[in-house]
Amino acid sequence: MKNKTITYTTIALTSLMSSAVLAKDLKVATSAQLGSLQYNTTQYFTEYANEEFKKADIDYSMKFFGAAQLGKDKDVQQKLKLGTVDLALLTSTLPTHVSEMALFELPFLVSDRDHVAKIEEKVFWPYIAPAAEKKGYQVIGFWENGFRNITNAKRPINTPEDLQGLKIRTPNSSWRVKMFKNWGANPTPMSFSEVFIGLQTGVIDGQENPYTNIYAAKLHEVQGYVSVTNHVYTPAYLTAGSRHYGKLPQEVRTIIEDASKNAQQWGYQEAARLEGELRDKLVAGGMELNVADRKSFVDASQPIYDDFVQNVNNGLAMLTIAMETAE
Template sequence: MRTSFAALAAMIFGLAGTIGTAHAETVLRFAHTQPASDTHHLAAERFAKLVEERTKGEVKVEVHAAGTLGNDSAILEGVRLGTIDIGQTGNPFYTRFAPRLNVLDLPYLFRNYEQAYKVVDGDIGRSLLGDLEERGMKGLAFWEIGFRKVTNSKRPIRTPADLKGLKIRTTPNPAHVKAFEIFGAIPTPMPFTEVYMALETGTVDGQENPLNIIRSNKFQEVQKYLSFTDHAYTVSVVSMNLRKFKNLTPEQQKIVLDAAHEAAVYQRQLNRDQAANDLKAIEEAGVQVIQDIDREAFKKLVFEPAKKGYTDQFGSELVDKITATQ
């Protein structure tokens, strides 16, 4: 009997030790909708590696790619409610929670990458990420989607008039929708995970995204023309459930924030390094690439109306600060 009690005591002690160890280790689920070949996934893996190394294994990140935990809207809802710990998707999907973020999607607001990075990594970016806390999310960093280009299956796009009547999948962002309405297209927002099928079946004629997104999602297989309109620069946002973030120790919180920013820098550089290969892959698939675009004609049509739509609601301070950034 003594032996049985001793064995039982040892089992209980061992179980208690196991439970204590489990509680000491935090596992965070990170969800996004891009394929494993995309730079967002590579950056997410880099983020996970940095967090685990710097917390000495106390915090681990499991990355779930390609929409396995849901489409963009479902991922953000999951982050907000806490059923998903960390999510990454394009800024336009966040704007229904934090509408001030719409400023980053105004057409032709950013002149180049350097201006965009100064804005989103500085005081303006930190202020905008702070808006997410009112909706239960902690903004960790701005990653990058990039300068958007138009693909379609109907005809080359060189001027705004060429877009007239084309059904173009856009994000749900009001500035994007408004811009394509002004161009005479038929903007058709839909979840990103449905875009390839919609292009393949002709539900929409085209879509608009940067080179890396076009190539990694194989849109070149179902599109004939690519036009360098560069009509908007788009960031993606990495956010975490606010309660889960606050449950981390202050040291762990800093590690997570630093790792998210370092992964952003890494991902942006990957995009620059891979741009030539992305374009080559698209061209080799038989897509006609049009780079002689009358961008000033596009900008002249949409910049002021889109800007007014934003400033009427939020004032001109943010827009003015961004346009003044060198």
């Protein structure tokens, strides 16, 4: 009887383990806040893919977890490798682990969205995506986070000198920290979910983000100034763990990849539509807006380029192609 009990228990445990392996609910995560472009694009992607699964009569579905419900970006990156999160939208933290992605940390490299498309085609997929895969990350989608601008509670930022002494929140990106140190600020890495309280309590003086993130997080309620710098264009990467993504059926991966391309175009259209509207809303919400002196920031940024060329694999080749595509 004892042997039978062990056998039945073993069968039950095996059945439970098989169910876990064959689970068909895919977890999709982003730390982006409700109402931001990243949040909305990820939600659109999830809904689109689920409709396609139904049309194809494929017994898979996605569950969307926004606003850091499954953890901050750093935690989610680890969960992708473990397979406990299936897909995640990552931005500025990924270059810390995949140095080639720091191309998009170079200030004032990207001129406009047409330029972004050329860099995606000629640099991102040939050079950067394969480098990410070697580190265990399968990049599926190249979406938009946006052009970043600086907000703070002290004064307008016209030149790098205006940043002297200001505690500016950055993402947990070593490259962004280098950038703001080089400009004279006191960069303070912090998860975005903590930024509002940090600004409200004076732990930090300011931060930098696209308009969509600034407005969605209501930062205009705790910041007096928005300075238009457009200093960095940040992509958002729909990412999976390479090992776990490869185990999905081909028909499932095809739908995911098609949905990602559709979401990319949807996100670009939304970004273009909202850019001016959100800027005006920030001003209407009480922020003073100024356009920074671009040349002074460009002149102060050369050391970041030198660092990239010297320390990133294929840095010079990628930078050369990216700059040539702007012509």
